[in-house]
Amino acid sequence: MRYMLIMRSTPEAEKFVAENVDFSEIIAAMGAYNEELIKAGVMLAGEGLTGPEEGFVVDFSSDPPVVTDGPYAEAKELFNGFWILDVSSIDEAKQWARKCPLGPGVKLEVRRVSETEDFDQDNEWIKKEATWREENDPRYAK
Numbered sequence: 001m002r003y004m005l006i007m008r009s010t011p012e013a014e015k016f017v018a019e020n021v022d023f024s025e026i027i028a029a030m031g032a033y034n035e036e037l038i039k040a041g042v043m044l045a046g047e048g049l050t051g052p053e054e055g056f057v058v059d060f061s062s063d064p065p066v067v068t069d070g071p072y073a074e075a076k077e078l079f080n081g082f083w084i085l086d087v088s089s090i091d092e093a094k095q096w097a098r099k100c101p102l103g104p105g106v107k108l109e110v111r112r113v114s115e116t117e118d119f120d121q122d123n124e125w126i127k128k129e130a131t132w133r134e135e136n137d138p139r140y141a142k
Contacts, residue, residue: 002044002113003085003093005100008077013105029101037085042096046083077107084113
């Protein structure tokens, strides 16, 4: 089972950290956490994201969709990074999420990543995706 841990923080938490925490301490804590995930064999991916000023939002409420450059004044929480873990159960995902070295004003949203098997196996696009995965991802090779 794969789970995505989505790191979210408030702009206030971001400001507090920037003004009060040595960035090398953050890197060390995250590095140690990532190393623990890797040694346990559960980390498939994990990345931090740049600030919202380097991003954009595509709003599909109109046709054509509207692109708005960051930063986003309406954002109450910022999506700062993620991990994708391959674990045996939701309980194991919870255990790893609780160990993440985050502080006040930061949350982890944890969601199971859909698997091809979750969908109708007779659907032509699900069949194509299975073929693409077998051809391109060694984890799915037969």
